[in-house]
Amino acid sequence: MERWKLIRDSALPAAVLAAAGLLISSQLSGEGALVTRGTWGPYSWPRAMLFGIALCAALLLCQKIGSYLGNRGPFPSHPAPQDGEAPGDRLVNPAASPDIGDDQDNRRAAVAIGALALYGIAIPTIGFAFATLAFMLCWLWLGNIRKYHVLVGVSVLGTAGIVYFFAKITTMPLDRGIGYFDTLSIALYRLLGIY
C-alpha cells in the first residue's frame, strides 16, 4: 500500500516530469538555428528551464526512492519544524501542512472540475449569460443549497447583475452563443437594458 502510494503520488509524477522535460527540450528546434546570431537562440532559455525541470524531477525521484528504501515513510503526516526552518515555509509549501488532501471528497472534487470544464465549453456555444446561469445553479446545488428560492434567486439575480455590469458598463464583448442562444442572449440584453 505504501509502495503504491509512493509510486502514485511521488515517483510517477516525478518520473513523468523528468521524461517530459527531457523530451520537450529535445524537440525544441526549427527555425531557431537559422535566426540565431550568437550562442543564445530563441530556444536556449526554455531548453535550459526544461532541463532544470528534468534535473529537479530526477533528483526528487531519487530522494523519494532513497527515503523509501531507507524504510522511512515518504509522507510524514505531521512533519515537525526543522532547525532553521523559515517562518514562511508552511505557506509556500503546503506539503508542510498536515494532510491537506485527506479531508477532501474526491467525488465532489471531480464533479466540481467537470462543472468548470462544462462551463468553459458552454460559453461559446450557449453564451456567457446562460452558461453562467447554468453554472451558478449547478455550483450552488453542489454546495448543498437546496432552498429553491435561494438557488434560483442567487443564480438569476447574480447572473443578471454580472452581465449588466460587464456588458453594459465595462462594454466587454461577452460571448452571446450561437443560433437560438444568440437570439435569446440579445433578447436578454434588451430586457436588461444593455441594448
Place this chain on the structure above:
Amino acid sequence: MDALIHLGGGFLLALQPYHLLIMVIGVLVGVIAGALPGISFVNAMALSLPFTYVMSPLAAMMFLSGIYVGGVFGGSISSILINIPGDPDSVPSCWDGYPITKRGESVKALSIAITASAIGGLASALLLTFVSPPFARFALTFDQPEFFAAAFLGLASVLAIGRGHFLLSLLSLFLGIVIGSVGSDPLYGLSRLTFGLPLLESGIDFVVVMIGIFAIAEVIEGLALRQKERFEVRDSARMKLLSVKDIWKLRGAIGRGTAVGIVIGIIPGAGAAVGAFVGYGIEKRVNKRGDEFGTGVEDGLAAPEAAKNATTGTALIPMLTLGIPGSAAAAIMLAALMLHGVLPGPMLFAKDPQMVYAIFASFTLANVFMIIVSVLIARFFGTLMKTDPAIIGAFIIAFCVLGAFGVRNNIADIYVCLTFGVLGYFMKRYGFPTAPLVLGVILGPLAESYFMASMANYSDQISVFFTRPKSAVLMGLAFLFIVWAVLPDIRNAARRMTELARASQRGVKP
C-alpha cells in the same frame, strides 16, 4: 523640495471625489474579502482586475491599493473573531487574537489589530514615498545586465522563502518559467512550446495563471472539503482606534513589527505572510512576556499586525522603480498599469511624477480610510461570515472567468485559467508549492528578455553579470539566497546518511 511639491500634487489628485470614492470602495472590498475565509487579498485583487478596465490608470491603482491595504488587514478579523484566518498572513493573529476574544475582549483585540495595522501601513507608505524616488534615480543607471540580475534576485528569493523544500520549490519555479516562455520569444519573435495550438501562440498571460491558481483552486478545494464550513461569531465585532496611552503601551511590539515588515516587504517574493510570521517570531523572542505568547498577549497580536501591513508599501518599491514585481499583489498592480499602457520603471518617475506621487498618496490615504471603513462596517462582519461558501464560490468563479477573458478579450484565456485552476487544486492537494510557479510565470519572461538583450549587447559573455559592480552585487545576493535556501536540505540529507550508516553498522533498521 521637489518631492514635497510632487507629493502635494499627488494628494490633491488622490483627494478628488471620484478617486477618493474609488479608493474607499477598494478598501471596503478588501476588508470584506479579507475577512471572508477562503478569499485572500490577492484573490480579491485578481478578481477586481476586470473592474479596472473602465477606470483611468490612477483610479485603477487607487482601487487596487485600497483592496491591497484593506485586504491585508481584513484577514485578521476572522482570525480574531472565529479563529479562522481569512488569509495565510493572518495565521499569527489567531494565536493571540483569538484567546483575547475568548476572554470576552474581542473589541480590544480588533482595536489593537486595526491600530497596529494602520501604524505599520502608514510607516510603509511613507517609506514608499520617500525611498522610491531616489531608488528610481539610482535605477536609471541600470543597464540590461543589472535588470536581469534584479529579476534573478527575485527568482532566487522565492527559493529562499521555500527554505527546507528546495527541490520542490525549484521544480515549481522552473515550471513557472517554462509556462511563462510559451509563445513568441522576446528577441527573435519565434514561437515556442505552442505544440501547434493557435491559442498558445500569443503566450500565457501571468494574470490568467494567477487567477486560476489562486482563486479557482481555492474554490474547488472549498467545495471538495467534506465538512461544510459554518462560521459562528462568538463575540461582538466592534472596534475602535486605541488611545495614545494604549498605543504607548504597545510601542515596542508595534515598532519592531513595523521595522520587520518594512524590510521584508522589500524582499521580492516575501510579502505579508512572511512579514507576519517573522514579526511574531521576533516579538516572541524579544518580548518580556514571550513565554506567554499564545495565551492572549496584546503584544503578540500587535507585532504581526503591524508587520504584515508594513509590507504593503515597501513591496511596491521594486515594481514601481524597476518594473519588477516582487509579489503577487505587486504583479496584479503591474498588470493593471500595463493594461492601461503605463510601463512602470525608473522612467515613469521622470515622465509622469504626478501619477507616481498620487499612487504614494493613495497608499497613505488607504491606511487612514482602512480604519474608518473597518470601524463603520465592523458590526456587519458577523452576518458576512455566515454567507454560504458555495454562494461566494459561484461568484468567484464567474468573476475569474470574466477576469481571464477581459485580459485580452480572448476565449482561450478562459480555458487556460480554468486549466490552471484545476492544476492549482491538485498542486495544493498533493503538497506542491504554487507560489514559486506563479512568481516564475511573472518574473521568467522579464528575466529572459533582460538576459537575451544582455547577451545580444555584450557579445554573449555571461561574465557581464559578474564584472559590472551593481549586477555583481545583485547576483552575489541571489547566490547567497540560494545557498541559504539549500542548506537545510543538505543538512537533512547528511543527517539521514549518518543515521543510515550508524543503523547499518548496528545491523538494525533506522
